Amino acid sequence: xxxxxxxxxxxxxxxxxxxxxxxxxxxxxxxxxxxxxxxxxxxxxxxxxxxxxxxxxxxxxxxxxxxxxxxxxxxxxxxxxxxxxxxxxxxxxxxxxxxxxxxxxxxxxxxxxxxxxxxxxxxxxxxxxxxxxxxxxxxxxxxxxxxxxxxxxxxxxxxxxxxxxxxxxxxxxxxxxxxxxxxxxxxxxxxxxxxxxxxxxxxxxxxxxxxxxxxxxxxxxxxxxxxxxxxxxxxxxxxxxxxxxxxxxxxxxxxxxxxxxxxxxxxxxxxxxxxxxxxxxxxxxxxxxxxxxxxxxxxxxxxxxxxxxxxxxxxxxxxxxxxxxxxxxxxxxxxxxxxxxxxxxxxxxxxxxxxxxxxxxxxxxxxxxxxxxxxxxxxxxxxxxxxxxxxxxxxxxxxxxxxxxxxxxxxxxxxxxxxxxxxxxxxxxxxxxxxxxxxxxxxxxxxxxxxxxxxxxxxxxxxxxxxxxxxxxxxxxxxxxxxxxxxxxxxxxxxxxxxxxxxxxxxxxxxxxxxxxxxxxxxxxxxxxxxxxxxxxxxxxxxxxxxxxxxxxxxxxxxxxxxxxxxxxxxxxxxxxxxxxxxxxxxxxxxxxxxxxxxxxxxxxxxxxxxxxxxxxxxxxxxxxxxxxxxxxxxxxxxxxxxxxxxxxxxxxxxxxxxxxxxxxxxxxxxxxxxx
DNA sequence: GAGCTCTGAATTTTT
DNA sequence: TTCAGAGCTC
Numbered sequence: 001x002x003x004x005x006x007x008x009x010x011x012x013x014x015x016x017x018x019x020x021x022x023x024x025x026x027x028x029x030x031x032x033x034x035x036x037x038x039x040x041x042x043x044x045x046x047x048x049x050x051x052x053x054x055x056x057x058x059x060x061x062x063x064x065x066x067x068x069x070x071x072x073x074x075x076x077x078x079x080x081x082x083x084x085x086x087x088x089x090x091x092x093x094x095x096x097x098x099x100x101x102x103x104x105x106x107x108x109x110x111x112x113x114x115x116x117x118x119x120x121x122x123x124x125x126x127x128x129x130x131x132x133x134x135x136x137x138x139x140x141x142x143x144x145x146x147x148x149x150x151x152x153x154x155x156x157x158x159x160x161x162x163x164x165x166x167x168x169x170x171x172x173x174x175x176x177x178x179x180x181x182x183x184x185x186x187x188x189x190x191x192x193x194x195x196x197x198x199x200x201x202x203x204x205x206x207x208x209x210x211x212x213x214x215x216x217x218x219x220x221x222x223x224x225x226x227x228x229x230x231x232x233x234x235x236x237x238x239x240x241x242x243x244x245x246x247x248x249x250x251x252x253x254x255x256x257x258x259x260x261x262x263x264x265x266x267x268x269x270x271x272x273x274x275x276x277x278x279x280x281x282x283x284x285x286x287x288x289x290x291x292x293x294x295x296x297x298x299x300x301x302x303x304x305x306x307x308x309x310x311x312x313x314x315x316x317x318x319x320x321x322x323x324x325x326x327x328x329x330x331x332x333x334x335x336x337x338x339x340x341x342x343x344x345x346x347x348x349x350x351x352x353x354x355x356x357x358x359x360x361x362x363x364x365x366x367x368x369x370x371x372x373x374x375x376x377x378x379x380x381x382x383x384x385x386x387x388x389x390x391x392x393x394x395x396x397x398x399x400x401x402x403x404x405x406x407x408x409x410x411x412x413x414x415x416x417x418x419x420x421x422x423x424x425x426x427x428x429x430x431x432x433x434x435x436x437x438x439x440x441x442x443x444x445x446x447x448x449x450x451x452x453x454x455x456x457x458x459x460x461x462x463x464x465x466x467x468x469x470x471x472x473x474x475x476x477x478x479x480x481x482x483x484x485x486x487x488x489x490x491x492x493x494x495x496x497x498x499x500x501x502x503x504x505x506x507x508x509x510x511x512x513x514x515x516x517x518x519x520x521x522x523x524x525x526x527x528x529x530x531x532x533x534x535x536x537x538x539x540x541x542x543x544x545x546x547x548x549x550x551x552x553x554x555x556x557x558x559x560x561x562x563x564x565x566x567x568x569x570x571x572x573x574x575x576x577x578x579x580x581x582x583x584x585x586x587x588x589x590x591x592x593x594x595x596x597x598x599x600x601x602x603x604x605x606x607x608x609x610x611x612x613x614x615x616x617x618x619x620x621x622x623x624x625x626x627x628x629x630x631x632x633x634x635x636x637x638x639x640x641x642x643x644x645x646x647x648x649x650x651x652x653x654x655x656x657x658x659x660x661x662x663x664x665x666x667x668x669x670x671x672x673x674x675x676x
Numbered sequence: 677g678a679g680c681t682c683t684g685a686a687t688t689t690t691t
Numbered sequence: 692t693t694c695a696g697a698g699c700t701c
Binding site (some may be wrong): 064065094095096097120121146201202204205264265266267268366367368369389392426427428429430431432456458459531532533534556557558559580581582583592596 | 677678679686687688689690691
């Protein structure tokens with residue numbers, strides 16, 4: 001190979017980063033600790049490859065979110081200055097989004113039609129439910145697993161490449177008795193999707209894997225890329241690893257970056273094994289470790305190092321801070337949730353006064369609903385915030401309804417979309433909807449055929465209106481999705497008013513949807529983006545007119561992955577919430593929860609607050625017993641706490657309290673309260 | 677067959 | 692509190 005060229009901007013990197021960026025021969029595994037400049041390294045790698053003459057179109061950058069890909073590419077542009085526009089041609093995105101692009105292009109090779117539509121999780125569950133219903137499995141003496149559980153089992157099997165019996169035994173033992181029925185359901189689920197020209201999330205990966213399994217087609221597809229770069233490799237699953245193996249050609253390059261200590265997507269069948277097995281899967285692998293932390297001040301790093309040290313798995317990393325002194329993290333015991341809100345908001349405003357804008361501060365929590373009371377309080381005080389994670393815009397019923405109209409037009413074979421739309425009509429239930437779908441199928445899937453459907457009297461008027469709508473929409477073609485949404489809204493608004501309690505809010509959402517659609521020229525692109533890269537903040541939309549305004553970030557820990565803020569507040573750091581009771585079953589689950597906690601804490605640059613309310617309301621079980629007493633998260637061990645400032649927020653009359661004395665006193669109170 | 681009402685169960689993280 | 696499903700009525 002030619003003499004290694006050097007570029008002035010390589011000087012921005014430390015020696016390990018530089019080794020990764022300018023790596024020449026063979027596969028590369030980068031083990032990157034939290035805050036060690038992982039994004040920077042990937043961005044520089046892209047810049048380096050392009051500077052070395054690699055065609056940007058031959059670079060494939062796989063990231064966890066679209067935002068991450070965009071950020072890396074724009075950084076790469078900035079590094080190269082005049083080369084800026086070229087990074088736009090790099091193939092960047094999530095595994096799922098890239099799968100979608102490749103499958104549209106090579107659909108014939110795997111027996112797909114180009115106009116397939118994508119089922120989101122809710123649609124997939126509904127389809128499973130339909131099949132389950134058809135099989136008469138919904139009402140028996142013994143309860144059959146719920147639709148979401150069924151899909152979970154299915155997904156686990158295909159993503160982890162495991163047999164059904166094994167998956168049942170290991171992850172769903174209480175469903176083991178239904179093995180035969182589940183197998184039948186899954187078989188039908190697969191063939192029904194094929195017949196209806198729809199793919200679920202898992203299919204996007206599976207078909208991609210198939211595409212590169214066959215040597216001939218693999219040549220063609222893999223040949224499209226000279227370099228593959230993968231971010232967050234610790235959160236990929238077996239199918240994704242297989243895709244990479246199929247895409248890899250020894251004459252090209254492959255680089256994956258990950259941190260085994262931050263693997264938190266086990267529930268999606270992601271496995272750290274992918275990182276450990278990488279050198280076996282790709283012989284000749286070079287391993288580079290990034291251990292210098294540029295993010296957190298050393299007291300914070302001291303705390304987070306001790307948290308992750310509890311892991312029984314060996315993380316061969318030794319993170320050290322490049323930033324030096326700062327404030328020790330605070331561990332704050334609050335009397336109750338209200339006081340926790342109070343404390344967090346006061347600190348946020350304090351830091352704001354001192355010059356940290358709101359969007360450089362984030363409140364993190366394990367589960368989406370844990371921010372509910374804080375959100376109320378923020379709203380009451382007129383403090384703007386954006387919330388990431390949890391229920392998405394797209395999952396709201398009225399949005400799904402509207403999208404379903406578009407999906408019918410895009411892919412008239414899309415049974416789930418038809419069902420959804422038809423059942424909105426007065427007088428149309430599941431049976432009638434099924435007949436309409438059959439009728440359309442007989443008309444070779446021309447959606448306009450519903451005009452000739454012989455509807456029952458109760459449904460006749462509404463069906464006629466739907467027919468007019470479809471006749472209006474079909475001529476609009478596949479362009480200008482905004483015009484289509486506008487027309488659909490005219491039809492749907494009255495239904496919305498009748499169906500939902502709060503039509504005004506929902507109606508405004510539809511306005512936002514139309515707004516988003518206006519940014520697209522193609523209906524297909526609009527639909528795909530909504531499903532594969534959905535707007536992930538609830539106020540990405542609502543807040544649109546106030547773009548330059550400052551806002552506080554609220555986020556689930558999972559959605560906070562890869563981000564950093566000057567001040568971080570981890571709330572509800574109590575046992576039962578972190579680790580979540582839902583995930584405290586096995587040792588592996590607890591380990592993953594520990595990593596979740598680690599991810600949360602390592603998001604902080606300068607200030608870290610960990611808060612937990614002592615008293616919390618156990619809302620909807622335990623009649624009579626309105627509140628319970630919490631213990632701090634088990635991950636905040638004595639060893640960890642010695643590195644933190646302990647703060648107790650109590651009434652002023654109570655002095656000199658430590659967490660321990662308060663806990664002891666509360667044990668006594670709990671004992672008494674048993675008899676109250 | 678559609679649609680309403682009642683009951684009972686469960687409640688995380690996301691592409 | 693919310694959601695799914697069973698059962699009842701038109």
